Amino acid sequence: MLSTLIEEESSLGKGWGLADLLPGYGSIEVLGQGARSVIHRVVHQATGKHYALKRVVRREPDDQRFIEQVETEFEVCHPLEHAHIRRCISIHRKKKLLRTVEVLMVMEYIEGLTVEKHRPARLDHFFVIFRKVAAGLHAVHQSGHVHADIKPNNILLGKNGVVKVIDFGQACPIGHRKKRIQGTPDFIAPEQVRRINLDQRTDVYNLGATMYWVLTGINYPTEIAGTSGTDISRADAPQSPREINNKFPLALSQLIMACCKSNPNDRPADMIQVDARLKTVQNLWRKKLDELKATKRANPAGNSENVDLLE
């Protein structure tokens, strides 16, 4: 394991400018922020290569769990080498009186935006992105873990079709029962709210809620809604994407609604099933597009439907 210990004797924060977050790395910019973490783009001075650096500082006792989340992320992610999972390369701890007061994790840098910031506007892109996410999550499940926090903000889109699942801070072993409610309102599965055992079908739900939002721009009503969503207990029966916009393929709408079923037994059993269904709809969609293009070529003046766009 590439784990380094940096003994920091001086008082925390004192004398640590942006340039020396981690010896050997120069800080370039802040890429993003989590509840207690800051993600920096850094340059490895010896090679000139750019990396992302996740940093959590223990400022108060409650920060301990955020330090633990980075440790968890490294443990789960470091052994995974997959094209669609952000690589976690090394972890570095600063200690004071034997206690970890700061943790820094070096990860691969991806130039791009999250799905939340760059909501895909075309169905053909949608299929490509979510089939890659499903493949990444399948690898996570094969390693015996659940990601447990899939949402638009935890999927990064890079250049040339790069898609990465990120943020494994809430990951846990398949079958694990958490001590506290963890997840993100608007994407959280019922078993996460009720704190029962999580398994790969929890990711199926979180992914379903994510796909629902990407397609419709509306949050699926969950058991804990955020500021823009609705609690399922107070919501009418959720409308399917197809009911919201009848241009969406029926089979895709049905898949998303199946992923979001309250009872895990009613959902697709795993990411292989999700991907198989996405692939089927993708092929049907391509066929439909080809037919429409052929019709348009044969009759350029005709009234043609714009099927490229989601809405």
Ligand SMILES: Nc1ncnc2c1ncn2[C@@H]1O[C@H](COP(=O)(O)OP(=O)(O)O)[C@@H](O)[C@H]1O
């Ligand atoms: N490897 C990376 N390359 C580029 N941007 C990143 C990278 N990792 C994280 N980010 C940005 O930082 C944000 C927070 O990262 P994330 O790993 O989700 O941290 P947290 O655990 O704090 O939620 C992301 O949504 C993204 O905008």
Ligand SMILES: [Mg+2]
């Ligand atoms: Mg995150």
